[in-house]
Amino acid sequence: MKLNGSEIVIECLKEQGVDTVFGYPGGTILNIYDALYKHSDEIRHILTSHEQGAAHAADGYARSTGKVGVCLATSGPGATNLVTGIATAYMDSVPLVAITANVAVPLLGRDSFQEIDIAGVTMPITKHNFIVKDIAMLAETIRKAFEIAQSGRPGPVLVDITKDVTAATMKYTPAVPKKIERKTDEIKESDIEKAIKLINQSKKPFILVGGGAVISGAAEEVTEFAHKIHSPVTDTLMGKGAFSGEDELYTGMLGMHGTKTANFGVTECDLLIAIGARFSDRVTGNAKKFAYNAKILQIDVDPAEINKNVLVDASITGDVKEILAKLNIRIEQHNREEWVGHIMELKEKYPLKYNPEILTGPYVIEELYRITDGDAVITTEVGQHQMWSAQYYKYKKPRTLITSGGLGTMGYGLGACIGTKIANPDKIVVNIAGDGCFRMNMNEIATATRYNIPIIQIVLNNHVLGMVRQWQTLFYEKRYSATVLNDSVDFVKLAEAMGAEGIKVTKKEEVEPAIRKAISLNKPVVIECVIDSDDKVWPMVPAGAAIEESFNEDDLKNRK
Incomplete structure (x- = not known):
């Protein structure tokens, strides 16, 4: 059958078993979005608030399932907004296919409106990438992208398609996806x-x-x-x-x-x-x-x-x-x-310890673990809350902690939480953030409410950039340069303004009711937990030191 390039893209996605894509439309990718509209009963599209959110959502979908995550973006700034998400996936070996559209072939290299060499930009942060300038190569390239993303050590692959290719037509021949074999030939x-x-x-x-x-x-x-x-x-x-x-x-x-x-x-x-x-x-x-x-x-x-x-x-x-x-x-x-x-x-x-007298991040996470019996899927942003989530929630199964390790991407967790929940609708999915990270991509709460994706967002609000402040306290003589966030932002009102439920927690006894309410509501919920600005992650190894030099608060007091 004869199809245009955009329809070929959709048929190839269906071949690969793709049921959900995350993205944001724009001029050069409109033909693909038009084809996607006609197949909306077969492939669900989630319109995120920002392209970075789409990349992180596709990443969360992939990490929590082992399948390939797919995100879409238009040319120029749409494509470059995917870059942080692609790099995040690359550093943690996540199978992801990012499909972007570019200006038509005659306009390439002319500084055309919203033109950028996204293949060149992403070369160091992809397992492989392609630019498709000929419709005859389109189906083969998309199939190859999925194969590369999944085989051996997984990773992200970018496919950039010029707009004229998305409109051109040719005969399309369906194909069965190549089976991805485990890498055993090098086992000696x-x-x-x-x-x-x-x-x-x-x-x-x-x-x-x-x-x-x-x-x-x-x-x-x-x-x-x-x-x-x-x-x-x-x-x-x-x-x-x-x-x-x-x-x-x-x-x-x-x-x-x-x-x-x-x-x-x-x-x-x-x-x-x-x-x-x-x-x-x-x-x-x-x-x-x-x-x-x-x-x-x-x-x-x-x-x-x-x-x-x-x-x-x-x-x-x-x-x-x-x-x-x-x-x-x-x-x-x-x-x-x-x-x-x-x-x-x-x-x-040497057990892990925290102050049992006050509301702290570790207490919130231990309560979350107890209430969910360790069966929730936890996504995180990056910082102190991330480390507490790793320390105090006991992960019984793989693919239940979804977090940015290699790149350490602040703003990752909320998008990843949305992608994870879509892939795992029957599981409790919770994103744990600090107030600094939450600010970066909190607009994705609007995405969760738009589609009524019942995620739980916990914000451990210490009114500072906690991990950076910890370093400033220990190694920079308490010179808190650009790390204090003591302003008037009200995260509960912000959640409500975007259509989510907002709950504020300031005492230990309020934690359990808040979590149980969030689980029962079956809608997007933001729980703001106000904790002390000087809570720290213990133990800690100073940068450049041997791991046996690990110290905690008691060791610090003894040294002084």
């Missing part, structure tokens, strides 16, 4: 054997679970592996839920705001097994002093990550789930009671 028997030998020889192993374990769908294999080798487990921010936070072997998160138990345990271990983790600086602290007593075994799908940030003693390259399945079959059952017992003593000695 010699690497498996070396890993088994290291594990069998180890007296004090420690497992570090990263985002690759979540992406691979390896939670079951990780759990079996940990219990089979009888090893304590820590995780990265991206690895949350791949190993249950309620498991007896779990020690908390590793790194700058990780638990002392995890940081000290990794420093003491004789074998660190990194599963789908890239050794970010926030995890390792001073890389030269990281796990210096241990041999390191790294398991990762991307060979470029091996020896990139930390030199390792052994590695296995390939899909994490497949590798662990092979190891679990061949590894003998171990019993390391003395080592595990020592780590459990550290857990008892």
Whole structure:
């Protein structure tokens, strides 16, 4: 059948099983939106308040499901408004296809109205990108974009289509999407054997679970592996839920705001097994002093990550789930009671603590965990609230913490929350934000109310940029440069003005009723919780220090 380019785009999206797209229309992409209008019963379009919100919503949709998220934008500023969202997805290996339209081919390179080389702009932050100037290449390119986004280590792909291509016509031939195979061709028997030998020889192993374990769908294999080798487990921010936070072997998160138990345990271990983790600086602290007593075994799908940030003693390259399945079959059952017992003593000695007398971020998050029985999906912005969400909500399953780790994007969470809720309509989905982050993209509350998407937005309002202020307090002699937000913004009224329910919480006893009401209302709700400006995230590792130099408020007082 003969179709125009815009209709081919829609048919290709349907081929790929796309049921929802997020975007914002404009002149050059109007033909695609016209075609989308005709297929609105097959593909749902969510009009966000800003293109960045569309990118983050597509990202949240993808992270919470494992499917490819799709966002649309017009040329020029529409396309550039996607850039932060694309970079966020790139840093955290999220499968995303961003479709933009550009000016017609004769107008390219002439500084035409709303023209920009978006392929050039996004080259460093995409897994691959394309500009389609010939309709004959359109269907093949879109199919290739979805394949690239999902295969191996996932990531975002941009497809820029000139406006004349969206209007041109040609014969369209349907195709069945190529099956995405797990990456197993690089798994070497010699690497498996070396890993088994290291594990069998180890007296004090420690497992570090990263985002690759979540992406691979390896939670079951990780759990079996940990219990089979009888090893304590820590995780990265991206690895949350791949190993249950309620498991007896779990020690908390590793790194700058990780638990002392995890940081000290990794420093003491004789074998660190990194599963789908890239050794970010926030995890390792001073890389030269990281796990210096241990041999390191790294398991990762991307060979470029091996020896990139930390030199390792052994590695296995390939899909994490497949590798662990092979190891679990061949590894003998171990019993390391003395080592595990020592780590459990550290857990008892160094629990996470906060002031129980006043309303705090950790208290709100613990209450949320208790009320939802740990079964909600949590999205976050970036800052203190993000770290508290990682520390105090116990993630039992993968894809239940949706957060920007690599790029650390303030303004990410609300859009991601909308995308996550659309993908998971039967789950409670809560975005946790600080007041600074919430201000950045709070206009997306209007998106939630427009479509009656029943998300819960918790704003931990300390009237400051909390994480930056924490650094200013500890390392800049309390010079609070540009971090005080002590103004008259009323988030409850703002929520109500956009059609949501607004609830203000100022005391501990108001937290539970507010959360239960928000769940029961089945509509967008903003809960503003007013907390102290000087609450801090503990423990903490100073920048550039070894993770064993982790300190908390008690340590700080003792030093003084």
